Structure formats: structure tokens, C-alpha cells
Amino acid sequence: MAVLEVRQLNYVYAAKTPYEKHALKDVSLQVEQGEFVGVIGHTGSGKSTLVQHLNGLLRPTSGQILLNGKDIWEKPKEIRRVRFEVGMVFQYPEHQLFEETVRRDIAFGPRNMGLSDEEVERRVQKAATFAGLREELLDSSPFDLSGGQKRRVAIAGVMAMEPQVLVLDEPTAGLDPRGREQMLRQIERYRRENGTTVLLVSHSMEDVAAIADRVLVMNGGEAAMMAPTEEVFSRAEELEAMGLSVPAVTRIFMALRRRGYDVGDNVYTVEKAVERLMPLLKRGCRPC
Amino acid sequence: MLNDITIGQFFPGNSLIHRLDPRVKILLTIAYIAAVFVPVNWYGLGLAVLFLVTAVALSRLPVKLLWKSIKPILPIILFTALLNMFYVGGGTVLWEWGILKLTSKGLVNAAFLAVRIVCLIAGSSLLTYTTGPTTLTDALERLLGPLKVIRVPVHEIAMMMTIALRFIPTLVEETDKIMSAQKARGADMESGGLLQRIKALVPVLIPLFVSSFRRAYELAMAMECRCYHGGEGRTRMKQLHMGLRDAAAVAVMLLLFTAMILLNCWTAPVL
Ligand SMILES: Nc1ncnc2c1ncn2[C@@H]1O[C@H](COP(=O)(O)OP(=O)(O)OP(=O)(O)O)[C@@H](O)[C@H]1O
Ligand SMILES: [Mg+2]
Numbered sequence: 001m002a003v004l005e006v007r008q009l010n011y012v013y014a015a016k017t018p019y020e021k022h023a024l025k026d027v028s029l030q031v032e033q034g035e036f037v038g039v040i041g042h043t044g045s046g047k048s049t050l051v052q053h054l055n056g057l058l059r060p061t062s063g064q065i066l067l068n069g070k071d072i073w074e075k076p077k078e079i080r081r082v083r084f085e086v087g088m089v090f091q092y093p094e095h096q097l098f099e100e101t102v103r104r105d106i107a108f109g110p111r112n113m114g115l116s117d118e119e120v121e122r123r124v125q126k127a128a129t130f131a132g133l134r135e136e137l138l139d140s141s142p143f144d145l146s147g148g149q150k151r152r153v154a155i156a157g158v159m160a161m162e163p164q165v166l167v168l169d170e171p172t173a174g175l176d177p178r179g180r181e182q183m184l185r186q187i188e189r190y191r192r193e194n195g196t197t198v199l200l201v202s203h204s205m206e207d208v209a210a211i212a213d214r215v216l217v218m219n220g221g222e223a224a225m226m227a228p229t230e231e232v233f234s235r236a237e238e239l240e241a242m243g244l245s246v247p248a249v250t251r252i253f254m255a256l257r258r259r260g261y262d263v264g265d266n267v268y269t270v271e272k273a274v275e276r277l278m279p280l281l282k283r284g285c286r287p288c
Numbered sequence: 289m290l291n292d293i294t295i296g297q298f299f300p301g302n303s304l305i306h307r308l309d310p311r312v313k314i315l316l317t318i319a320y321i322a323a324v325f326v327p328v329n330w331y332g333l334g335l336a337v338l339f340l341v342t343a344v345a346l347s348r349l350p351v352k353l354l355w356k357s358i359k360p361i362l363p364i365i366l367f368t369a370l371l372n373m374f375y376v377g378g379g380t381v382l383w384e385w386g387i388l389k390l391t392s393k394g395l396v397n398a399a400f401l402a403v404r405i406v407c408l409i410a411g412s413s414l415l416t417y418t419t420g421p422t423t424l425t426d427a428l429e430r431l432l433g434p435l436k437v438i439r440v441p442v443h444e445i446a447m448m449m450t451i452a453l454r455f456i457p458t459l460v461e462e463t464d465k466i467m468s469a470q471k472a473r474g475a476d477m478e479s480g481g482l483l484q485r486i487k488a489l490v491p492v493l494i495p496l497f498v499s500s501f502r503r504a505y506e507l508a509m510a511m512e513c514r515c516y517h518g519g520e521g522r523t524r525m526k527q528l529h530m531g532l533r534d535a536a537a538v539a540v541m542l543l544l545f546t547a548m549i550l551l552n553c554w555t556a557p558v559l
Contacts (some may be wrong), residue, residue, distance in 0.1 A: 057468050080474055089474040095462075096469040108491065112474030159457035162432065252465060 002030040003165055003197050004054060004086070009063035010117055011049055019184065023049045025221045029062075031165070031197060036188070036227070038212030039201040039210045042243040045218040047201045048091065051100050051167050053087035054199070065148035067165075079263040084113050087163030091170050093154030097142040102133070102153050105142050109161040120160075130190045132182060155183075159190060165191070165197045172207060180204070184211055209233060233268045249273045292487040293325045297413070298420045304533065305347035308400065310427035312534040317415045321539050324407045326548045328557035335551070336407055339544055344410070347418050357413040358406060365405050369398040381472070396558060423526075432529065443519025453505070459500065466495045 011024040031037055041047050052058045053065055056072050056079040065072045072082045087109075090096070099105035103124055128138060131152040137145070142153050155171060161171045168187065172180040188211050191198045202208050208215055208229070215232040217225040219242040225232055228255045232239070236246045236254065245251070246268065253267040253276070263276050300306075305313075320339070327333045342353060374396065379393035418425070429446035436442050470491045471477065477488045 055472060057471060080476060083472055083474055090465065090469045090472070093469065095499055096466055096491075096495050098491045098498075108470075108475075109473035112476070118416065161473070 002066075003033045003068060003126060004031040005029070005064075005066040005069075006050075006053070006205065007064040007066065009050070009053060009065070009231055010061045011046075011053065011058060012061045013049075015061070016070040021219050024053075026204070029069075029223055029226050031199065033197055034195050035118070035197055036191060036211055036213045037197075037199045038208035038215045039199060039218065040203070040205065040244060041206055041217060041224075043203075043219030045219040045220050045242075047119065048169055050218065051088065051169055051199060051201060054165070054167055056082045057088070080112075084161050085163055086165045086167060087161050089155050089158045089168045089171055091173065093158075093171075094147060094150035095152060097150060100141060102128075102142050103141050106138075106152055106160050109157055109245075113161060120168045123160040123162060124156075127156040130159055130186055130193075132154035132186050132219075142221045145252045152173070155187075162194070167199045167201075169201045170203065171200070172202065172204065179267040180207065184210075187211075205233075205245055205268075209247045209250075217244070230266045230268065234266055297353075298417050299353060299417045300420075301348060301418065303346060303348045305343060305414070307464060307531060307533070308418075308537055309528055309530045309534045310419050310423045310529060311431055312530060312537060313415055314424075314427055314431060316541050317412055317538060318544075320411045323541070323544055324404050324411070326545065326552065329555055330400075330558060331555050332548045332551045333403055333407075335544065335547055337403065338465060340379070340407055340410055340414075343414060347414060349414070349417055353417060354410050354413060357417075358409055361405075365402050368405065369402045373398040373399050374525055377434055400549050400558065422450055425449045425453070425523075426526070427528065442473075443522075447519075455503070458503075459496070462499055463492065463496055466492050 006027055006029050008154070009024055009027040012024050013019070013021040027046075027050060039047050039051070049058065053060060056065075059073065063166070067082060067085060072079065096232070097105050099108065106124045106127055110123050115123070124138070128135075131147070133152050133156060137149065142150060145153065151171070155168070158166065166187075171187070172183050175183060184207055187198065187200070190196065198206070200212065212229050214227065215225070215229050217232060217239070218221060224242060225235070225238070233246050233250055236250065237266050239246060246254075247270075249270055250268045253263050253273065256263050261280065263280065267273050267276055304419060316501075319335075323339075324333075324336050327336060344351070369433045373390060374388055374394060376391070376394040376397040379396075381389060382395070383390040419427075425446045429442055432440070432442045432445075459486055467477065475491055477485065477492075480488065506508075
């Protein structure tokens with residue numbers, strides 16, 4: 001059974017005013033346990049709006065969100081429970097820190113869950129490790145950290161709730177290339193070791209191509225595609241029509257193929273590119 | 289939830305009233321507020337109402353909008369009217385209960401007062417509906433210009449008002465975002481007693497303050513980078529011009545005053 005299921009979801013911002021905006025139109029999708037789903041789409045396509053529905057921050061105008069087969073709005077009073085099950089990291093999460101120490105900020109979520117002090121401490125330690133925060137940082141003020149470190153604290157704060165589903169809205173925005181790669185690796189490791197289902201919203205096709213099992217493509221408020229990663233990136237023309245691109249390596253390989261080099265298709269990571277190019281180089285690299 | 293707050297109620301348009309010089313509009317509004325207190329009987333007040341209705345018609349604002357500005361103070365109007373109803377004596381007694389006495393004069397008085405207040409509110413909302421907040425502060429700066437002689441930092445005050453108005457929507461949006469983020473971590477802001485609710489605001493207020501300061505520093509830096517140095521020798525992109533239509537508006541207002549004073553002399557007071 002799918003962990004998360006979205007059925008015919010519609011959402012309208014500022015309904016019945018001149019600023020009315022139909023941000024989600026009949027979106028339906030299913031996410032399986034333990035899956036890594038990448039969410040891509042042009043600016044304003046409704047990615048953030050969609051993910052905010054998954055933990056009940058926004059209430060659907062129409063349609064349903066099912067978590068483990070149960071409608072999350074069945075008992076509106078208990079929506080807080082859903083928020084512990086579906087952890088959500090916002091865009092620029094470093095702006096939400098408020099505690100005196102990093103340790104206490106990470107503990108905010110687990111404490112709200114009503115866990116014992118020992119359990120909270122255990123989770124803080126664990127989450128800090130996964131987010132790549134060194135032990136000695138835990139007792140400093142979050143406001144004294146660098147931007148990247150703050151981001152890690154914020155992500156650790158959500159990981160510490162040990163949610164069943166982890167949703168991250170552009171966690172790598174504004175980080176340098178090495179920071180991005182590290183961040184993604186840590187998220188992937190967290191997923192592997194905890195069996196967590198992960199949804200990652202990203203503007204970077206490279207990031208998504210490198211780690212997602214399946215990709216959801218949003219376009220103008222609709223779910224345009226939801227398919228395995230290689231399938232999505234093999235439909236380059238369609239993506240480009242939606243104002244998206246394919247990873248740079250994929251573009252290079254498409255150009256190579258057009259010039260008659262036999263490199264095959266479905267190349268969307270650098271590793272794969274190397275694997276395909278090596279035999280070609282050994283043969284002496286000629287168009288065939 | 290926070291999206292419902294609308295501050296700065298400007299309703300864009302291109303009517304005659306929208307195009308009046310904002311300085312003239314401010315002065316005329318003040319004059320109108322004074323004018324509403326001139327009449328002593330229904331003829332004069334009727335004139336004030338007529339003036340207002342004409343102005344609203346000229347501005348092409350939806351009437352619903354004006355109603356929206358009057359609605360919140362309706363209880364106050366009713367309360368004042370009620371107080372007056374029993375406070376003013378004279379005329380025939382209509383109803384009596386203990387020390388409470390309702391007289392015909394009291395009733396008329398209450399109605400008169402209510403119409404006056406509605407005129408006041410509607411008249412001043414007409415100004416804020418037809419003038420953008422920045423235009424308004426700009427005009428205020430010009431009008432208060434003479435105060436610079438006695439060292440009132442008029443330009444700085446106007447700039448502060450402009451910045452404050454500009455940042456209200458930004459801060460509202462930011463508050464919304466931070467609240468969502470803390471709710472996502474299980475913060476409970478909807479239940480609990482008063483003390484608990486105040487405590488629940490801490491995780492929202494601290495990040496909000498931090499980001500407000502950050503924004504203030506960034507804005508100050510950006511202004512300095514563009515060589516902002518206060519009002520001294522600063523020119524404007526949008527020059528205010530007074531024209532024929534402003535002169536006409538002032539003339540109409542003077543006419544209103546004259547007519548009201550004459551009516552006061554020739555007709556009997558109602559109170
Ligand atoms: N609070 C709001 N009120 C009104 N409209 C909104 C609000 N938030 C978003 N929208 C509108 O809804 C649409 C979808 O916005 P959303 O934030 O979901 O896009 P996104 O895909 O996350 O974009 P980005 O990649 O820039 O983050 C946009 O057209 C946006 O203008
Ligand atoms: Mg977004």
C-alpha cells in the first residue's frame with residue numbers, strides 16, 4: 001500500500017477575491033514506502049503548495065490526502081499527529097531558528113511530541129550526526145553559525161522527529177556545489193538507514209537525476225508526469241516545453257548522438273556518462 | 289489566515305477624484321471634516337451628504353467598499369447615538385422608564401449625530417481609497433514642508449512612514465511562513481490557555497525580529513550604496529502638479545461652506 005496518496009487535489013489561493021489563484025488542479029499521485037521522489041517544475045508551478053498539503057499545513061479546496069490509507073483531515077483536531085509523521089523542511093529553513101542553543105532548537109520538534117528527556121536527547125544526537133553537525137556545535141547559539149550550518153540545524157530539527165515521510169523544499173538552494181553534494185548525500189544516507197520515504201523539491205535537474213527513484217513533474221498546477229527518473233529525463237522535448245531542462249550531461253549526450261556517436265540514451269549522471277564514454281574512447285572515438 | 293489583513297486600502301482607478309493632486313485632496317478632506325460640523329439643521333447636513341454622494345459617484349468606487357469602512361465602527365456610532373438619544377431632553381416625551389426618558393428632540397439629535405459620523409468616516413475613507421500610500425506620504429511631506437524651518441525632520445518622518453507601509457505585506461508574509469514552519473515541527477498555536485498561547489508565540493516572534501533586523505540592515509546598506517543622504521537636494525521622479533481640476537475642486541468646497549453658512553442664517557436650527 002502507498003504511504004502517501006493524493007487524490008484529485010485542488011487548491012485555490014485567496015478564493016473569491018480579485019487575487020484568486022487556482023494553484024493546484026486535480027493532482028493525483030502515490031508514493032510508496034521507502035521511495036525517493038524528486039519534485040521538479042518551473043517557478044510558480046505549485047510545488048511548494050503541493051508539499052504543504054502533505055502534512056496538513058494547507059487544507060485542500062477539494063480532494064484528499066491519504067497517509068497510510070487514512071484521510072489526514074478525517075479528524076481535523078488531530079492534524080498535529082500527521083505533522084509528526086510527515087516531516088517538512090521549508091525553503092530557507094534557517095530563518096525559523098529561535099532557541100538559545102542548537103541542541104534546544106533541534107529538540108523543539110521531539111519535545112512537542114511529548115517524548116521523554118532521554119529519548120529527546122538520543123534523537124537530537126542522532127539527527128545532528130545525520131545532518132553533519134559536529135558535537136561541539138550543539139551548545140552554541142544558532143545565530144552564531146554560518147548560513148550552511150544553520151540550514152543543517154533546521155533540517156536536523158525535522159529529522160529528529162523521525163517522521164515516516166520526509167519532505168524537503170529546495171534544501172540545497174543557495175549552497176555551494178560541495179555543500180549541495182554533501183547535503184544530498186546525508187539525506188540519502190538518512191533515508192537508507194531509517195527506511196524513510198523522501199520527497200525532494202528541487203530546481204536542480206542534476207540533483208534529482210543523481211538520487212531520485214521517481215520524478216514528479218509539476219506544470220502550471222498540474223502533475224504533468226510521474227515516472228521513473230530515466231523515463232522522465234528521456235522525454236527532454238516535453239520537459240523543455242514546460243520551461244525545464246534535462247541535466248547538462250544528458251544534453252551533451254543527446255548532441256553526441258545527433259552527430260552520430262553511438263553512446264546510447266538515458267545518460268543523466270556523470271557516473272553513467274563515464275561508463276558510456278570509456279569504451280568509445282578505447283575504440284578510438286569516431287562517429288560510426 | 290493572515291492573508292485577510294488589508295492595510296493601505298488603496299483601490300486603484302483613474303477617476304477625477306483619483307487624479308486630483310494628493311495635497312489638495314488631503315486639505316479638502318480636512319476641510320470637509322470641518323464642514324460636516326457647520327450645519328445646524330437638516331438642510332445643511334443634506335448638502336454635506338449630497339457633496340459626499342457626488343464625490344463617491346465621481347470616484348467610481350464600488351459602494352460596497354465604503355460600506356466596508358463604515359461597518360467596523362457601526363457599534364460605536366450606535367452607542368453614541370443611543371447615549372445622545374437619552375441625554376438630550378426637550379420636545380415631547382415619547383417613552384419613559386425610571387430615569388430613562390426618550391424625547392422627540394433626543395431622537396432627532398441622535399439621528400443627526402449618526403449621519404455626521406458616517407459622513408466623517410466615508411469622507412476620509414474616500415481619501416485613502418483613491419490615493420496610494422506612497423503618494424499620500426509624499427503629499428504629507430510636501431504639506432508639512434514649512435515645518436522644516438523649526439527643525440522638524442519632515443523628510444525623515446515621511447521616509448519612515450513609506451518604508452513602514454512598504455514592509456507591512458512583507459512582514460505578514462514572513463510571519464505566515466515562520467508560523468507554518470513551526471507548526472510543521474508540532475508547535476500548537478490554536479489551543480491552550482492565554483499563557484500557553486503567549487508562550488507559543490515565542491518561536492514565531494524571535495525569528496520574526498531577527499529577520500526584521502536583517503532586512504533593516506540590508507535596506508540601509510542598499511540605500512547607502514545608492515548614495516541616499518536624506519532629503520537635502522533630492523529631486524523626485526513623480527512631480528506633483530496642481531491644475532485646473534484642483535482649482536475647481538477647491539472652488540466647489542468653498543461653495544459648500546458658503547451655502548452651509550447661508551443656510552444656517554436663513555433656516556431654523558433643528559437642535
Ligand atoms: N500565499 C499565497 N497567496 C496567493 N497565491 C500564492 C500564495 N503562495 C503561492 N501562490 C501562487 O500559487 C502558485 C504556486 O506557487 P508555489 O509557491 O507552489 O510555486 P513553486 O512551484 O513552489 O515555485 P518556486 O519554484 O518558485 O518555489 C504561484 O502562482 C503563486 O503565485
Ligand atoms: Mg516553492
